[in-house]
Amino acid sequence: xxxxxxxxxxxxxxxxxxxxxxxxLEVFSGAGFRGATLDQIARAASxxxxxxxxxxxxxxxxxxxxxxxxxxxxxxxxxxxDSGGEPVDEIVRYVMRKLDMAxxxxxxxxxxxxxxxxxxxxxxxxxxxPLKALVDEKASLIRKWSAEGRIAxxxxxxxxxxxxxTTQHYADFDAQVRGILQPERDRHFDDAARxxxxxxxxxxxxx
Amino acid sequence: xxxxxxxxxxxxxxxxxxxxxxxxLEVFSGAGFRGATLDQIARAASxxxxxxxxxxxxxxxxxxxxxxxxxxxxxxxxxxxDSGGEPVDEIVRYVMRKLDMAxxxxxxxxxxxxxxxxxxxxxxxxxxxPLKALVDEKASLIRKWSAEGRIAxxxxxxxxxxxxxTTQHYADFDAQVRGILQPERDRHFDDAARxxxxxxxxxxxxx
DNA sequence: GGAGAGTTTGACCAATTGGTCAGGATCACG
DNA sequence: CGTGATCCTGACCAATTGGTCAAACTCTCC
Numbered sequence: 092x093x094x095x096x097x098x099x100x101x102x103x104x105x106x107x108x109x110x111x112x113x114x115x116l117e118v119f120s121g122a123g124f125r126g127a128t129l130d131q132i133a134r135a136a137s138x139x140x141x142x143x144x145x146x147x148x149x150x151x152x153x154x155x156x157x158x159x160x161x162x163x164x165x166x167x168x169x170x171x172x173d174s175g176g177e178p179v180d181e182i183v184r185y186v187m188r189k190l191d192m193a194x195x196x197x198x199x200x201x202x203x204x205x206x207x208x209x210x211x212x213x214x215x216x217x218x219x220x221p222l223k224a225l226v227d228e229k230a231s232l233i234r235k236w237s238a239e240g241r242i243a244x245x246x247x248x249x250x251x252x253x254x255x256x257t258t259q260h261y262a263d264f265d266a267q268v269r270g271i272l273q274p275e276r277d278r279h280f281d282d283a284a285r286x287x288x289x290x291x292x293x294x295x296x297x298x
Numbered sequence: 299x300x301x302x303x304x305x306x307x308x309x310x311x312x313x314x315x316x317x318x319x320x321x322x323l324e325v326f327s328g329a330g331f332r333g334a335t336l337d338q339i340a341r342a343a344s345x346x347x348x349x350x351x352x353x354x355x356x357x358x359x360x361x362x363x364x365x366x367x368x369x370x371x372x373x374x375x376x377x378x379x380d381s382g383g384e385p386v387d388e389i390v391r392y393v394m395r396k397l398d399m400a401x402x403x404x405x406x407x408x409x410x411x412x413x414x415x416x417x418x419x420x421x422x423x424x425x426x427x428p429l430k431a432l433v434d435e436k437a438s439l440i441r442k443w444s445a446e447g448r449i450a451x452x453x454x455x456x457x458x459x460x461x462x463x464t465t466q467h468y469a470d471f472d473a474q475v476r477g478i479l480q481p482e483r484d485r486h487f488d489d490a491a492r493x494x495x496x497x498x499x500x501x502x503x504x505x
Numbered sequence: 506g507g508a509g510a511g512t513t514t515g516a517c518c519a520a521t522t523g524g525t526c527a528g529g530a531t532c533a534c535g
Numbered sequence: 536c537g538t539g540a541t542c543c544t545g546a547c548c549a550a551t552t553g554g555t556c557a558a559a560c561t562c563t564c565c
Contacts, residue, residue: 103532103542122416125333129523141525142543150523204415204471208408209329211473218477226478243500248479249493253464256471260463264411266418270425271433272455286456293450293501301511310512310562336553348555349513357553506565513560522551531542 108146110136112160115153120198123205124154124213151213158206158214161199166222168192169251172229178236179295182250186287189258194280200262226251242295257287301352315353317343319367322360327405330412331361331420358420365413365421368406373429375399376458379436385443386502389457393494396465401487407469433458449502464494 100108114135118127129150133140147153168188172181193200206214226248233247261268261283272279301311321342325334336357340347354360375395379388400407413421433455440454468475468490479486 101532101541107542123330123333123412126330126416128521130521139544140523141545144524145542148524201415204411205330207471207474208411208415209333211477215473215477218474222474223478243496245496246489246493249490252467252471252475252490253493253497256463256467257460260459264414264459264463266422267414267425267429268459270418270422271430282453283456283459286453286460289450289452290460290497290501294497308511308562314512335551337551346514347553348515351554352512355554508565509563511560511562514556514558516556516558518553518555520552520554523549525548526546527544529542529544531540533540534538535536 104146107136107138107142111138111143111146111153112157115157116161116198116202119154119157120201120205123209124150154213157202158217161202162217164196165192165199165203166225169225169229172232174232174235178233178241179292182233182242182254182295183288183291186254186258186291187284189254190261190280190284190287193258193260193262197262197265200259204259204263240297243297245294254291257290311353314343314345314349318345318350318353318360319364322364323368323405323409326361326364327408327412330416331357361420364409365424368409369424371403372399372406372410373432376432376436379439381439381442385440385448386499389440389449389461389502390495390498393461393465393498394491396461397468397487397491397494400465400467400469404469404472407466411466411470447504450504452501461498464497 111132114132115127117135118131121127122131127150129140129143132153133143136143143153147156168185171188172185175181203214206212207218211218230247230251233242233245233250236242237244237247261280268279307315318339321339322334324342325338328334329338334357336347336350339360340350343350350360354363375392378395379392382388410421413419414425418425437454437458440449440452440457443449444451444454468487475486
């Protein structure tokens with residue numbers, strides 16, 4: 092019998108579902124959707140494969156649940172970009188928050204990276220919908236700051252893309268970064284923070 | 299019988315091997331190593347699966363051949379970063395060349411992106427070896443420019459990472475970019491070029 | 506035109522993979 | 536306790552996948 096879809100969750104359900112999602116994050120982020128196997132996820136969650144499928148009715152269902160669970164966390168920093176405060180500082184603070192997330196949630200970053208590199212087959216509707224809406228909103232805030240002369244004239248969309256690119260790079264391309272910079276890892280993030288602060292301060296400070 | 303490993307290539311070999319590599323680029327870049335199947339590659343190359351394996355003895359062999367064939371092309375722009383000319387222009391020109399490559403060779407970009415996001419299992423030795431050596435060399439050139447006061451003081455490694463990230467983003471995360479910016483695609487690249495020129499000019503021009 | 510090298514294929518195989526199912530174990534609760 | 540709901544498992548399945556092989560076809564070149 093399949094798991095009941097009732098609202099409240101048993102303690103056991105609570106525990107196993109979160110174990111599955113954590114295991115799935117580990118496996119999907121490291122191998123992509125198709126590269127991941129139910130056996131790997133089951134092993135990582137210390138459950139049997141049929142037991143996995145008792146909680147989620149398919150591999151896709153696990154993936155879907157994981158993406159939707161993480162989406163809010165992932166977009167939270169952009170939501171906090173606010174019209175209060177000094178614009179350049181506000182944007183630099185956003186860059187720092189994104190960089191922190193790359194350091195602290197690299198698996199989440201890689202999960203989305205895998206998905207998007209392969210054409211975003213499972214989340215294209217989210218990109219075109221809620222994500223686009225959020226970006227549009229923040230882009231117009233940035234444009235307003237430019238118009239008021241409080242930051243330099245820049246294309247707000249490409250500014251946002253560059254921030255995503257430069258910060259998530261440290262999670263998504265970690266293997267490359269580590270191969271080129273050999274010393275201890277946390278040092279990299281401090282250097283990256285300094286560099287990115289300079290990059291965006293210089294580019295955004297009005298003449 | 300396996301294909302002879304002799305040096306010279308038949309016209310047929312020439313044609314089929316390049317058809318296979320092109321098909322493999324298409325499939326691997328869109329699905330990653332594990333997500334790609336020999337059947338897909340065979341279909342894309344208009345060959346039978348056993349015929350694929352007549353030219354390459356395994357899926358890994360195709361992947362390996364493809365990566366090593368493309369590596370030089372991929373690193374060429376960084377090699378041309380030269381000590382002659384105005385440093386800021388030189389770096390901005392490098393950014394533009396990388397951006398052109400993201401526009402013109404997105405499959406190649408995604409091939410490497412897929413590989414690195416998943417931990418670079420097949421090319422980590424290249425990263426630690428030849429790639430690191432090349433980056434080290436160019437980093438010291440950039441450091442020299444900084445020391446001479448011809449560009450601002452920046453961490454050269456993180457500068458290079460940020461250039462890779464911002465330019466390749468338009469190929470690797472194309473699905474996301476297209477979901478957020480809906481109009482015709484080539485327009486994006488012009489806007490990106492303008493934005494990135496401003497970003498790096500502002501950050502690198504000495505005070 | 507024939508012989509040998511080079512090329513192609515259908516049939517086949519073992520391993521892996523996502524998923525099912527009937528039944529057994531365990532838990533919550535009156 | 537016992538009983539019904541929840542939880543778990545071994546055995547199983549069909550499809551897919553990377554890869555093999557012997558046999559047949561085709562090209563090249565004397």
